[in-house]
């Protein structure tokens with residue numbers, strides 16, 4: 001099993017076997033992202049991927065989950081992904097679910113039929129960064145997507161039987177657009193109605209364009225309590241059914257988890273207690289990406 005560069009996976013894939021099928025991210029333009037600084041996007045040689053899967057099957061025959069890395073591996077042709085999913089199923093007899101990162105363009109390009117084929121081959125979850133529901137922010141940070149496209153892509157994946165896990169990035173509108181960012185992100189996420197929704201908190205990574213902009217005074221990161229007010233606005237305006245909501249990533253100031261719609265009131269009460277100082281917020285030195 002060979003890996004190139006730093007390997008990133010969602011926290012919920014901690015127990016999964018990680019197979020690297022692409023290197024880096026096919027987009028690589030988001031101004032806040034320092035995820036793959038060391039890697040130019042590339043597609044890994046299929047024979048190497050298949051060799052690694054076979055080897056992993058001998059080392060971890062009981063694995064139940066696998067995750068296909070790196071960023072946006074759904075860009076690969078469906079036939080190639082099917083061959084990897086078949087190899088994973090053959091290597092791991094107890095395999096239940098395979099996960100992958102994707103952007104909206106590639107989900108939409110696959111279309112319902114190819115998505116259903118991938119679902120039948122155990123592709124069970126797609127992780128997608130909405131980041132913000134406000135198109136002006138998406139354009140500013142060079143996400144390369146519109147909220148409308150991302151909403152359509154998530155609905156298409158969910159309707160094809162593939163669960164989605166969506167990320168909103170608190171603070172991405174800066175102080176200036178905090179409320180609009182929260183309202184539009186809640187609106188977009190509600191229309192998506194994903195299986196999982198997470199709010200992470202923006203951390204400015206040295207070397208990224210957004211960090212440079214903040215040093216020049218062109219972008220102002222909200223204070224911790226302002227981040228919580230943003231989170232409160234999002235949760236207040238979410239209209240979800242059957243979604244598992246999390247804000248318990250290492251970057252968050254206040255760990256939260258619940259289900260919609262039943263836990264909405266409790267989540268709002270917990271956020272309120274954080275805003276009012278009744279609950280201690282995570283100190284900066286304990287935050288991470």
Ligand code: SF4
Nearest residue numbers: 025028029030033071
């Ligand atoms: S945020 Fe995601 S899509 Fe954007 S550059 Fe980073 S890995 Fe790629």
